[in-house]
Amino acid sequence: MSLEGAFREQATHNRALGSPFTARVLRIAAERAVPGNPVMDRMLAWEGDIGPHGASLPLRFLSGLQALVLTGACRELVAAYPPNPAPDDATLGAAIDAALADHADTLMRWIDSPPQTNEVRRASVMIAAGQWLADRFGLPLVLSELGAAAGLNLMWDKFCLALACGTFGPKRSTVWLDPDWRGPCPPAAEIEVIDRRGVDLNPMDPHDPDDALRLVSFLWADQPQRIDRTRAAIDLAEAVVDRGDAAAWLEARLAEPHPGALHLVTHTVAWQYFPKATRTRCLAALEAAGARATRKAPLARLSMEADGSGKAGAAISLTVWPGGRTFSLGRVDFHGRWVDWTPP
Known part of the structure; x- marks a missing residue:
């Protein structure tokens, strides 16, 4: 499965699980699953099953974004995330771009480990x-x-x-x-x-x-x-x-x-x-x-x-x-x- 495909499949699951906002985030991230950014480069080089039934890389990336929001570290993401009104795709995409550009180290740390939600x-x-x-x-x-x-x-x-x-x-x-x-x-x-x-x-x-x-x-x-x-x-x-x-x-x-x-x-x-x-x-x-x-x-x-x-x-x-x-x-x-x- 390609990285873009993994993001899009996870987006489908998130929507079905009652999370339309994170489904949008994953869909927009899928459009950015190309070489040129260290975070995307690392995920593109990942071996094995990267999708929802394997390493779940999209969920790892999504959790890194959420961490940047919870800590207030990425002001662009904070402004684009709930409880604020949902922005258009262009604004949300720009916020994800800012996270990739300015907070790669944090996102890399979150990608290190599989999801541990303790749901x-x-x-x-x-x-x-x-x-x-x-x-x-x-x-x-x-x-x-x-x-x-x-x-x-x-x-x-x-x-x-x-x-x-x-x-x-x-x-x-x-x-x-x-x-x-x-x-x-x-x-x-x-x-x-x-x-x-x-x-x-x-x-x-x-x-x-x-x-x-x-x-x-x-x-x-x-x-x-x-x-x-x-x-x-x-x-x-x-x-x-x-x-x-x-x-x-x-x-x-x-x-x-x-x-x-x-x-x-x-x-x-x-x-x-x-x-x-x-x-x-x-x-x-x-x-x-x-x-x-x-x-x-x-x-x-x-x-x-x-x-x-x-x-x-x-x-x-x-x-x-x-x-x-x-x-x-x-x-x-x-x-x-x-x-x-x-x-x-």
């Missing part, structure tokens, strides 16, 4: 799956997340899922999730998390100003509710995220004994970023640990990932050991705006 609304799926598992097994939970970024979604038991059929989680929580929910209500069950930990190649400390900026920069400028919700989740964050390879970390994590608890391993829109060797080792580690699982110390893997089916959103899959049975729990919008919940 908080995805936690709706974790809450529902947690309720299902707690109802089925009646055990406290140990949580492990692969590609956890800043660990915001490791705190899902501190969020409140508000559905027409009821609420789940603490009602006094400052993080409320109210997706368009289609399907049965999750079962009501007591959730007790006794341990939570994550891993990421480049973990982020949500209480560090620079990392908090990076987290918020991956959110889209015309969706202020996402930014507000993420900042509220940052205030609740207290999970540890280790720096390391997901496979080696998971092997060690699964070797830790947790008698009398269910160990839930999760990953949401992260699997695509893992090298093939890492994915293979993770699957082998899960199978080996699953073979040791018992009814009093079960294991589960919750996956929310693109599946290439052509259907909207990400597939929700849950595998439970002992037994290794995999359940399809439905589909979810990549930003958690809606959930089609189809539990067994």
